[in-house]
Amino acid sequence: EAGVAQSPRYKIIEKRQSVAFWCNPISGHATLYWYQQILGQGPKLLIQFQNNGVVDDSQLPKDRFSAERLKGVDSTLKIQPAKLEDSAVYLCASSLDPSGASGANVLTFGAGSRLTVL
Amino acid sequence: GQNIDQPTEMTATEGAIVQINCTYQTSGFNGLFWYQQHAAEAPTFLSYNVLDGLEEKGRFSSFLSRSKGYSYLLLKELQMKDSASYLCAVSSRDSNYQLIWGAGTKLIIKP
Numbered sequence: 003e004a005g006v007a008q009s010p011r012y013k014i015i016e017k018r019q020s021v022a023f024w025c026n027p028i029s030g031h032a033t034l035y036w037y038q039q040i041l042g043q044g045p046k047l048l049i050q051f052q053n054n055g056v057v058d059d060s061q062l063p064k065d066r067f068s069a070e071r072l073k074g075v076d077s078t079l080k081i082q083p084a085k086l087e088d089s090a091v092y093l094c095a096s097s098l099d100p101s102g103a104s105g106a107n108v109l110t111f112g113a114g115s116r117l118t119v120l
Numbered sequence: 121g122q123n124i125d126q127p128t129e130m131t132a133t134e135g136a137i138v139q140i141n142c143t144y145q146t147s148g149f150n151g152l153f154w155y156q157q158h159a160a161e162a163p164t165f166l167s168y169n170v171l172d173g174l175e176e177k178g179r180f181s182s183f184l185s186r187s188k189g190y191s192y193l194l195l196k197e198l199q200m201k202d203s204a205s206y207l208c209a210v211s212s213r214d215s216n217y218q219l220i221w222g223a224g225t226k227l228i229i230k231p
Contacts, residue, residue, distance in 0.1 A: 042223070042224075043223050043224070044124075044207055044209075044221030044222050044223045044224055045163070045207075045221050046221075047218060047219075050216075050218065057216055058216055058218060093162060093163075100216070100217040100218075101150075101217050106151060106153070106168035106170070107151075107211065107217060108153075108165045108168070109163075109165070109219070110165075111162035111163050111164070112162060113161070113162050114161075114162055116160075
C-alpha cells in the first residue's frame with residue numbers, strides 16, 4: 003500500500019513569513035495526526051483529526067498555527083506568521099483506529115517536512 | 121501527570137546485545153509502543169505490548185511490566201544499521217488514546 007505522503011520535504015523561510023504543509027494519509031485511515039519534532043526530542047502532537055473532525059488540538063498554538071482536513075482525507079497545516087522557534091520537522095501520521103479496539107493502533111508516519119525559520 | 125523516561129544515549133558494539141529501558145507513569149494504560157527513527161527519517165513501528173511479558177520479533181524483543189511501569193527493548197546481534205533513535209510511547213485511554221512519547225534513546229553502534 004502507498005505510504006503517507008507529505009510535501010514539501012524542506013522549506014526555509016524568514017520569520018514572520020507563512021508556510022503550509024500538505025499531507026495525504028494512507029487510504030482508509032480515519033485518524034490523521036500532525037506532530038512537531040524538534041531535534042533531540044520526541045514528537046509533540048499538534049492536532050488529531052478523526053475523519054474531518056478535530057479530536058484534540060490542545061497543543062496547537064492557535065494564534066499562529068491552523069490545520070484543516072477537508073473531506074476527511076488530505077490535510078494542510080499552516081503557520082502564519084512563523085517564529086524562529088517553529089524550526090522543526092513536521093510529521094504527519096495516520097492510523098486506523100485510535101482506540102486500539104481492533105488491535106494495536108500503529109501510526110504510519112510520512113517522511114516529514116523540515117522547516118527552517120531564519 | 122503522565123511521563124516517560126528513557127536514557128538519552130547508549131553505545132554498543134556490533135554483534136553484541138543492548139537493552140534500552142523505558143519507564144512510564146500514566147493512568148488508563150492502553151499499550152506501549154517502540155518506534156525506530158533513523159536520522160532525518162520518520163519513525164517506524166517496531167513493537168507493541170499491552171500485556172505483561174516478552175514479545176519476540178527476530179533480533180528485536182520488547183518486554184512489559186505494567187505493575188512496575190517499565191518496558192525494555194532488547195536488540196540482539198547488533199548491526200551498524202541499528203544505529204538510530206529508539207522512541208518509547210504509551211497509549212492512554214484517559215488521553216483519548218493519544219500516544220505520550222519519550223524523548224528517544226540515541227543508540228550508537230561501534231565496529
